[in-house]
Amino acid sequence: MQSEKRKIAFLFIGVVVKKSASLVNDFFSNLILVNCERKKRATHNMKTNQLLLAALLAAFTISCSGKKDNTDNYDINGAGNKAPKEEKASTRVDLESKGVGPITSVDIPDTIDEELAKTGEGVFKQSCVICHKVEDKFIGPAVKGVVDRRSPEWIMNMILEPAKMLRDDPLAKDLFLEFNGSPMSDMGLTEEQARAVLEYFRTL
Numbered sequence: 001m002q003s004e005k006r007k008i009a010f011l012f013i014g015v016v017v018k019k020s021a022s023l024v025n026d027f028f029s030n031l032i033l034v035n036c037e038r039k040k041r042a043t044h045n046m047k048t049n050q051l052l053l054a055a056l057l058a059a060f061t062i063s064c065s066g067k068k069d070n071t072d073n074y075d076i077n078g079a080g081n082k083a084p085k086e087e088k089a090s091t092r093v094d095l096e097s098k099g100v101g102p103i104t105s106v107d108i109p110d111t112i113d114e115e116l117a118k119t120g121e122g123v124f125k126q127s128c129v130i131c132h133k134v135e136d137k138f139i140g141p142a143v144k145g146v147v148d149r150r151s152p153e154w155i156m157n158m159i160l161e162p163a164k165m166l167r168d169d170p171l172a173k174d175l176f177l178e179f180n181g182s183p184m185s186d187m188g189l190t191e192e193q194a195r196a197v198l199e200y201f202r203t204l
Contacts, residue, residue: 089174090141093149100168101157102191108152112202120193120200127187128197134204139182141175144204152198159194162186 098104124132124143131139146155158165158172162184165172176183189197 089171089178090137091149092171092174094154094171095149095151097169097171098151098153099157099172100164101161103153103156103160103194106152106156106195106198108202113199116196117199117203120196120198121203123189123193123197124200127189131182131185137179140179140184143201146204147198147201155198155201156191156194158184159187159189159197160191 128143132141132143135142135144150158154169154171157169162172163186166176166183172184
């Protein structure tokens with residue numbers, strides 16, 4: 001009788017073990033399938049992200065290619081399109097204006113009068129270097145190259161009548177603003193001295 005019971009017990013244990021093994025096997029199989037599915041999704045998401053990143057980089061490269069449009073001059077504060085930046089008065093070229101003052105015409109020979117230029121250099125060093133340097137901006141603009149930017153009449157009128165020029169000449173007003181409201185001093189030079197200074201400027 002006990003022998004029969006043992007057989008039944010062993011059979012029952014065998015069935016339970018087999019069933020448990022089957023359940024464990026199914027569990028791990030499902031776990032492996034879940035992990036594989038997750039890896040597939042992760043790989044898919046990675047590829048999608050890579051494609052989006054590539055698209056964004058391409059769009060950024062195109063937008064930064066250096067090609068300008070009307071938005072380059074647009075004021076984000078609401079002022080609309082900004083006007084192009086104006087050239088400074090000190091570097092602006094205006095050979096037409098003669099300014100305002102006693103000089104309406106100056107006869108400029110092709111060759112430089114060396115003696116007159118030397119006299120003008122002396123006048124410049126005595127009366128003008130307090131505000132002007134030859135090559136560098138100082139209290140006033142540099143004088144080198146001024147004959148290439150201004151007419152002879154304008155230069156002499158600025159030397160002789162700076163107050164009148166500042167009041168009535170547009171370019172003189174712009175220079176006044178550019179140099180922080182520093183007006184040019186009237187040194188009381190004669191027309192002959194102003195002409196000598198002009199000749200000196202021609203040598204620079």
